[in-house]
Amino acid sequence: MFESYWRKMGDKCTVVIAGYDSLSYFADTKNLCWFLEPKLEGAIKGLHRAVGNAAADDHHVVVGTGSSQLILAALYALSPQDEPEPISVVSAVPYYSSYPEMTDFLRSGLYKWAGDAQNLDTDGPYIELVTSPNNPDGVTREAIVVNRGQGKLVHDLAYYWPHYTPISHPADYDVMLFTASKCTGHAGSRIGWALVRDKDVARKMTKFIELNTIGVSKESQLRAAKVLGAVSDSCQRSGSLEFDNFFEYSKNLLAERWDKLRDVVKRSGIFSLPEYPPQHCLFTGELTVAHPAFAWMKCSESIEDCVKFLREHKILTRSGKRFGTEQKYVRLSMVSRDEEFNLLLQRLLAIQGRD
Amino acid sequence: MFESYWRKMGDKCTVVIAGYDSLSYFADTKNLCWFLEPKLEGAIKGLHRAVGNAAADDHHVVVGTGSSQLILAALYALSPQDEPEPISVVSAVPYYSSYPEMTDFLRSGLYKWAGDAQNLDTDGPYIELVTSPNNPDGVTREAIVVNRGQGKLVHDLAYYWPHYTPISHPADYDVMLFTASKCTGHAGSRIGWALVRDKDVARKMTKFIELNTIGVSKESQLRAAKVLGAVSDSCQRSGSLEFDNFFEYSKNLLAERWDKLRDVVKRSGIFSLPEYPPQHCLFTGELTVAHPAFAWMKCSESIEDCVKFLREHKILTRSGKRFGTEQKYVRLSMVSRDEEFNLLLQRLLAIQGRD
Numbered sequence: 001m002f003e004s005y006w007r008k009m010g011d012k013c014t015v016v017i018a019g020y021d022s023l024s025y026f027a028d029t030k031n032l033c034w035f036l037e038p039k040l041e042g043a044i045k046g047l048h049r050a051v052g053n054a055a056a057d058d059h060h061v062v063v064g065t066g067s068s069q070l071i072l073a074a075l076y077a078l079s080p081q082d083e084p085e086p087i088s089v090v091s092a093v094p095y096y097s098s099y100p101e102m103t104d105f106l107r108s109g110l111y112k113w114a115g116d117a118q119n120l121d122t123d124g125p126y127i128e129l130v131t132s133p134n135n136p137d138g139v140t141r142e143a144i145v146v147n148r149g150q151g152k153l154v155h156d157l158a159y160y161w162p163h164y165t166p167i168s169h170p171a172d173y174d175v176m177l178f179t180a181s182k183c184t185g186h187a188g189s190r191i192g193w194a195l196v197r198d199k200d201v202a203r204k205m206t207k208f209i210e211l212n213t214i215g216v217s218k219e220s221q222l223r224a225a226k227v228l229g230a231v232s233d234s235c236q237r238s239g240s241l242e243f244d245n246f247f248e249y250s251k252n253l254l255a256e257r258w259d260k261l262r263d264v265v266k267r268s269g270i271f272s273l274p275e276y277p278p279q280h281c282l283f284t285g286e287l288t289v290a291h292p293a294f295a296w297m298k299c300s301e302s303i304e305d306c307v308k309f310l311r312e313h314k315i316l317t318r319s320g321k322r323f324g325t326e327q328k329y330v331r332l333s334m335v336s337r338d339e340e341f342n343l344l345l346q347r348l349l350a351i352q353g354r355d
Numbered sequence: 356m357f358e359s360y361w362r363k364m365g366d367k368c369t370v371v372i373a374g375y376d377s378l379s380y381f382a383d384t385k386n387l388c389w390f391l392e393p394k395l396e397g398a399i400k401g402l403h404r405a406v407g408n409a410a411a412d413d414h415h416v417v418v419g420t421g422s423s424q425l426i427l428a429a430l431y432a433l434s435p436q437d438e439p440e441p442i443s444v445v446s447a448v449p450y451y452s453s454y455p456e457m458t459d460f461l462r463s464g465l466y467k468w469a470g471d472a473q474n475l476d477t478d479g480p481y482i483e484l485v486t487s488p489n490n491p492d493g494v495t496r497e498a499i500v501v502n503r504g505q506g507k508l509v510h511d512l513a514y515y516w517p518h519y520t521p522i523s524h525p526a527d528y529d530v531m532l533f534t535a536s537k538c539t540g541h542a543g544s545r546i547g548w549a550l551v552r553d554k555d556v557a558r559k560m561t562k563f564i565e566l567n568t569i570g571v572s573k574e575s576q577l578r579a580a581k582v583l584g585a586v587s588d589s590c591q592r593s594g595s596l597e598f599d600n601f602f603e604y605s606k607n608l609l610a611e612r613w614d615k616l617r618d619v620v621k622r623s624g625i626f627s628l629p630e631y632p633p634q635h636c637l638f639t640g641e642l643t644v645a646h647p648a649f650a651w652m653k654c655s656e657s658i659e660d661c662v663k664f665l666r667e668h669k670i671l672t673r674s675g676k677r678f679g680t681e682q683k684y685v686r687l688s689m690v691s692r693d694e695e696f697n698l699l700l701q702r703l704l705a706i707q708g709r710d
Contacts, residue, residue, distance in 0.1 A: 002378065003375050003378055006373075006374040006375035006378070007375045009374050009375075010374075011373060011374075012374065013373070013374025014371060014372065014373045014374060015371070015372050015574075016369060016370070016371050017369065017370050017372075017574075017578060018361075018366060018368070018369045019361040019364050019365075019366075019367065019368025019369060019581075019582060019585070020358050020361035020362045020364075022541075022543035022544070023357065023358055023361070023540050023541055023542060023543055024542060024543055025536075025542045025543060027543075064568075065420050065545075065568040065571075065572070066568050066569050066570075068566070068567065068568055068569050069567060069568045072567065076460070076461065098566070101566060102566055105431070105563075105566050106431065106461050106463045106464075106465060107463055107464030107465050108461045108462055108463055108464070109461075109462030109463070109464065110461060110462055181380075185378050186377075186378055187378060187379060187380045187569075188377035188378055188379055188380060188382075188570075188572075188573035188574075189377070189572060189573065189574060190420075190568055190569065190570060190571065190572045190573075208460075211423070211453075211456060211457055211460050212423065212424060212427065212567065213419075213420040213421050213423055213424045213545055213568070214421050214423050214542075214545065215421075215543075215545060216420075216545065217420070217543075217544060217545050217572035217574060217575040218543035218544065218545075218575075219370075219372075219543075219544060219572060219574035219575045219578055220572040220573075220574045220575060223372060223574050226374075227374060230374070
């Protein structure tokens with residue numbers, strides 16, 4: 001979906017890397033995160049200042065190979081090292097479908113998946129993953145079990161950008177995760193970053209990445225620096241053409257898609273979508289509603305297995321079961337290519353026509 | 356050390372990446388390793404054909420964020436999934452100093468570090484990491500415990516290239532790991548690759564990388580494809596200038612450094628270095644000796660703590676203890692920049708002068 005914007009930008013974000021550039025493992029030996037390119041750190045802080053979505057300046061920046069690696073790095077850094085039992089990792093239902101498998105696939109003795117944050121059944125320490133806006137349902141979230149004692153929080157803010165949701169306040173949590181994939185669409189670069197308040201936690205996350213991949217691609221970091229810098233620059237250009245401002249351009253695209261989807265869904269009589277309350281957005285200065293990257297669609301009670309039903313109509317979705325909830329919910333992507341999204345609308349419309 | 360070569364190559368390996376390139380997570384949905392760039396796969400297979408160091412064509416290629424990630428992916432893929440006890444991971448002393456920590460830092464229930472392969476005390480399944488040529492001592496190795504039953508082997512062949520060691524045969528093991536860091540010097544790119552015979556093992560390694568980082572930087576893959584392609588091309592140019600052939604150029608640099616180091620060490624009377632037997636190299640067609648990327652230096656019995664002794668002379672080394680053996684051994688880098696290497700020689704010479 002973002003490709004059209006970057007094509008319009010032409011060669012403004014082109015990077016040129018010579019054969020002799022960036023040979024070393026190191027980027028800045030004086031930085032706690034020694035493999036973080038100074039240009040990328042500057043671009044990240046500049047972008048958060050331009051958007052106002054996170055208090056970046058008093059946090060340490062840790063770069064990761066996508067935010068997946070940073071979720072694992074945060075679990076490692078926040079787990080007690082010398083306990084006989086692994087710490088419980090929870091997230092409120094519906095939660096990001098990859099959390100359980102990511103947490104448990106190595107059967108770590110440091111942390112283990114414990115399911116829905118609502119049902120946390122320990123008085124001991126735990127880590128809560130707070131995804132806001134939430135994947136899959138786009139809802140703005142706060143921690144659920146934060147006041148229950150020894151909780152540590154990881155805020156996955158991958159979608160806390162003005163094209164997806166109103167920016168209500170600059171987030172200022174202990175560990176905040178972001179990713180270029182969701183911010184600018186550059187998923188192939190595998191660049192995520194964490195803003196970490198505590199120095200020791202940032203150091204341990206850096207250690208995780210050192211043991212896991214000995215740092216993060218320099219080429220991707222340099223390119224992400226250029227792309228994030230271009231997005232920051234575009235935020236300053238208020239008087240120019242609409243598509244110049246990355247977030248406005250992308251918000252308009254998403255709003256248009258959501259309007260079309262809501263129209264088709266309304267006509268169907270079979271499906272329904274969440275409503276999002278209008279909120280004042282600090283970035284646009286307007287009252288806006290969320291336009292999430294995913295649609296969390298509920299199917300009528302008459303349909304038993306919604307994924308199967310939609311697959312029969314050639315629509316691929318992810319079942320609510322994967323997100324810890326009922327199979328009458330499915331997740332649809334709102335950020336696919338135009339052709340794909342239009343096909344989705346056509347096929348949904350065909351169902352409504354037939355049933 | 357390799358920088359001078361790449362500078363001489365000028366813009367032959369320059370990559371240009373536009374803002375709209377490589378946005379997707381996917382590289383080739385039909386490939387088992389769905390995030391592997393077809394250009395990189397082609398360059399890897401082409402390079403192994405040009406050098407003759409590994410039978411790549413009948414193996415699956417799995418790309419990783421450096422070979423560190425592939426070591427972990429291999430442990431995951433080769434571990435039994437439903438056993439109550441973790442599988443033992445061993446390597447012969449002296450072993451690569453990061454193996455123990457990489458294996459154990461998440462306290463996985465799938466695998467655990469069990470130390471020196473010579474002392475393996477299990478009749479059950481195990482994984483042996485075979486590093487050949489070995490880091491730290493440059494010795495050509497075979498598996499130690501391969502005939503003891505349920506052993507699985509991972510061959511870490513990071514240094515099995517003609518600038519470091521004679522190529523005696525095309526390696527044809529089940530799981531073979533390589534990395535751009537050691538082959539061409541591009542450590543900042545974090546590109547490693549595994550050649551994997553078994554389809555299921557390759558699929559599980561791919562799954563590990565999916566859960567760990569959802570793929571590998573596209574920018575790094577595209578650049579590595581160009582760099583490895585240039586190295587392959589340089590191998591064909593036998594009649595041209597010496598520095599044109601990457602491996603010959605690098606081998607000459609290393610041979611020169613080893614000569615200088617051996618001279619200084621000989622004069623010292625305090626230190627000694629391993630000798631490597633001359634072997635026929637299939638790549639050069641000559642009888643050559645190894646010129647490892649590290650020098651494994653033994654200190655005289657009179658020096659109790661060799662690292663401390665050398666640090667007092669402003670020489671930073673890694674202790675034999677870190678490699679599972681005695682502290683009278685230290686590892687020195689042979690692939691540092693010229694200035695650094697010359698300083699090392701000067702300081703070693705000064706010790707000899709004083710003692």
